[in-house]
Amino acid sequence: MALRAISLRRLPRYSAVARPFFLRTYATPGSPKPSRNPPPPPGLESVFGGSAGKQGTTVAPKPPGVGPPSGPSLPKKPDVGLPGLEGEENRPEDQKEQDEPRRPKLSEQLGGKAGKRVTTGGGGGGGGNGGGAGGPGGQPGGFGGMTPNQLLLLAVSTYALWSMTAPDDVRTKEITWQEFRNSLLARGLVSSLEVVNRNKVRVHLHNPLSGQPQQTNPTGSGSLPSPSHGPAPYQFTIGSLEAFENLLIASQDELGIPPAERVPVSYREEISTFQTIMHFAPTLLIAGLLLWMARRGGSAMGGGGPGGGIFGVGKSRAKMFNKDEQVAVRFKDVAGMDEAKEEIMEFVKFLKEPLKYEKLGAKIPRGAILSGPPGTGKTLLAKATAGEAGVPFLSVSGSEFVEMFVGVGPSRVRDLFANAKKNAPCIIFVDEIDAIGKSRGKGGNFGGNDERESTLNQLLVEMDGFGTNEHVVVLAGTNRPDVLDSALMRPGRFDRHIAIDRPDIGGRRQIFAVHLKPITLAPELTIDRIAEKLALLTPGFSGADIANVCNEAALRAARHGGEVVTEADFDGAIERVIAGLERKSRVLGKDEKKTVAYHEAGHAVCGWFLEHADPLLKVSIIPRGVGALGYAQYLPKERFLFSTEQLLDRMSMTLGGRVAEEIFFGRITTGAQDDLQKITKMAFEVCANYGMDPAIGPISYGGRDQQGEGFQKPFSEATAEALDKAVKKMVIQAHDRTTRLLTEHKEDVEKVAKLLLVKEVITREDMRLTLGPRPFANKDEMDDLIERELDQKKQEKEVQEPDGPVPQLAFKPIKVD
DSSP: OHHHHHHHHTOTTOOTTHHHHHHHHHOOTTOOOOOSSOOOOSSGGGTTTTOTTOTTOOOOOOOTTOOOOSSSSOOSSOOOSOTTOTTOTTSOHHHHHHHSOOOOOHHHHHHTTOOOOOSSSOOOOOSTTOOOSOOGGGOOOOGGGOOHHHHHHHHHHHHHHHHHHSOGGGGSEEOOHHHIIIIIITTTOEEEEEEETTTEEEEEEEOTTTSSEEOOOTTOOSSOOOSOOOSOSEEEEOSOHHHHHHHHHHHHHHHTOOGGGSOOEEEEOOOOHHHHHHHHHHHHHHHHHHHHHHHHTHHHHTOSGGGOSGGGTTSOOOEEEOSSSOOSOOGGGOOSOHHHHHHHHHHHHHHHOHHHHHTTTOOOOOEEEEEOSTTSSHHHHHHHHHHHOOSOEEEEEGGGGOOSSTTHHHHHHHHHHHHHHHTOSEEEEEESGGGTOBOTTOSSOTTSOOHHHHHHHHHHHHHSSTTOOTTEEEEEEESOGGGBOHHHHSTTTSOEEEEOOOOOHHHHHHHHHHHTTTSOBOTTOOHHHHHHHHHHHOTTOOHHHHHHHHHHHHHHHHHTTOSSBOHHHHHHHHHHHHHOSBOTTOOOOHHHHHHHHHHHHHHHHHHHHOTTSOOEEEEEOSOBTTTBSOEEEEOOOOOSOOOHHHHHHHHHHHTHHHHHHHHHHSSOOGGGHHHHHHHHHHHHIIIIISOOOTTTOSOOOOHHHHHTTSSSOSSOHHHHHHHHHHHHHHHHHHHHHHHHHHHHTHHHHHHHHHHHHHHSEEEHHHHHHHHOSOSOSSOOHHHHHHHHHHHHHHHHHHHHOSSSOOOOOSSOOOOOO
16 A cells, blocks of 8 residues: 555646545555655755755654654664654544544535436536536546546556656756765765766665665655665766766775775666657658658649549549439530530440340440540530430540659559449540540650550550450540541541531521520520521631630620620620720820721722622721731631632732732831731642642642641652742732722722721621622622511511601612522
8 A cells, every 4th residue: 555655646746636536446444644745754864964855845743752763873674654654553543533634525526516416317517616527327527528537547647658758867866076975975875886878977875774776766856765676866967988987086095995895887878768769750750741741742643532642643533423423414505516416325325225236236336536626515525425324424634644653654544444344334535535645656755665655555455455345435535636546546446536526507506595595685685586696707616615705795794784685795705706805005096097997998898899708797997906906807608618719819808908008008017917927828728738720730738737747848849949939929919919909999998998997897787888789699698697687677667667657777688680
């Protein structure tokens, strides 16, 4: 019991809850009760002048009749009980109760004033500074929801950990050399000295009872320690080991200590547990930081989920869509590509009903590649396939196979197809496959190992190899089918090549109808009517361009405070998409504005009086975009074949602005730079690619685009010189033809230019009022649309005013015999 009480003294900071619980739990009946402030045992108080051990201690009162010891000798038998409890057993019980105040019961300390016992459920917390909420089964709550047993276990564990890791210097009292010499060495109390790490000297004392080496408890007090095993009681610091040895020898000579009784000195090198931990702490900290950064950077290196982290870079990052994760896009949301949609829908039918085709001996196509210009809806069609398939759909980008580590690409391809085979029947969609599918040997690596080629080889094996799964279909999208490897494009891998081109007028009408549904239109506008007109005004627009036009119209209406989207908002949106944002801050001078007006008037007049030129829609001298000071908007006819006359008319119309400057100002400006680039390119295509020049002959050299891919031209220097002469001759002929045309219609050019200076923007209707109808029998689509709109307005007026006169229109529709 004495040892247990001593362990209690080593934990002096127990709370008021834990201490009485400890005493009542571990104390045995009849054992002496320890005092809170026991006096130090007698012994070394006189070693340092009686100063050690007096601070913070009180001497227990002696029983009557017990006096101080008669002499300086120590008691014959050591007291193994608790210090400060001498004569406790001889006192009567009533006197003990009078001397010692009553200890509160455990229930009173834990529960405060709430002394009622709860039989079921958790006990309530104590009053005053009591504990927290009660635990289950009626156990009272402790500090922070912990029971007294848990608090005791935590305290003991903390002390044990501190005892194992704390250095010995913490448990040893530091003294000086003078104190060591005069108080310990001179009195013959030193048993041995231990030099630690050449800078510390630990002093071991004789046991005052048996003469054996004495250890002290780690309280650090100067009182006589109890006989127990532990560190040395005292230590002092030395600056030099040689100086210490010389000083120790000199001190023992001065004190007259015989050589046989001189203090032995040992030397020791030690590293404490605490020092070891502190030694490796920076390394562990850096390693932990690197591990944390590696785990945190998993999303950038290997993606989230099972493939994340630096050790998961070989995992595929394809996203899977299944029946539970439905995609909002359906085939009904895809318009303007009926043929391509039918092809993709057939793949879905293959996977949903494979027996229907297999019983006829048909095999499911391995894959299809979707090719076409940007914005035509390849990825949208793939999304609709994911929403309609009803089978697992894996989507991945071609660039996700390429990483900085060698072998990551093939590993991700293997993992992708392994995942697809587990979920068969399944569809894989690889967007922008040209990132890994380019023709081998043309990457510019000059024979070196290329990671992209290894990825392509693995893709070829997975698509049509020994382990091919017939119920896995691969779809791919690309803008450059011409650069793909021939082994990838062959039947058995990509059996079908689906070309998705820009929509025609019917496709644009369908796409506009889809994108106009969520837009709030003006009451006089219907989706069918406005979709038909917008489809006519946007030749060459892709699906993405059409979606942008509808969105810009809604933004323009909101910018001007409108509650509905009007026809003017759509016209402004088309202008912004084609020519750019209107530059109100760019103010032209009077001379510049006049020059731009005559330049655009020359384009308009040429287009009006040339039969094969594109129909004019609008002319403006308002600066737009980056460098456009004015522009003329045309409606190109959707042709698939061009004759020589049609190309020459286009070249003449393009040269109309420069020729107008020459005729009316006698000078030329830099405003025709873009026009000259267009006609030069067109003339080169006519001579070098289309074989329409008689001097060159029916030969095609592939045009300028294909010439830039090689280091040499596909023709000789003599042919190059002949091509230059033919191109120059064609441009000069177009220039002379345009000069004759504008000279003949010089007055018409002045009329259009003056109207532009006044209105800044003129439309096709203004051109009809100014120049009259075009002198050609064939009408274009714009004329048909204008006639239909005029007839519709005429009918509306007649319905509103059945008895009144019909108002005169600003211009009359064209009548063709």
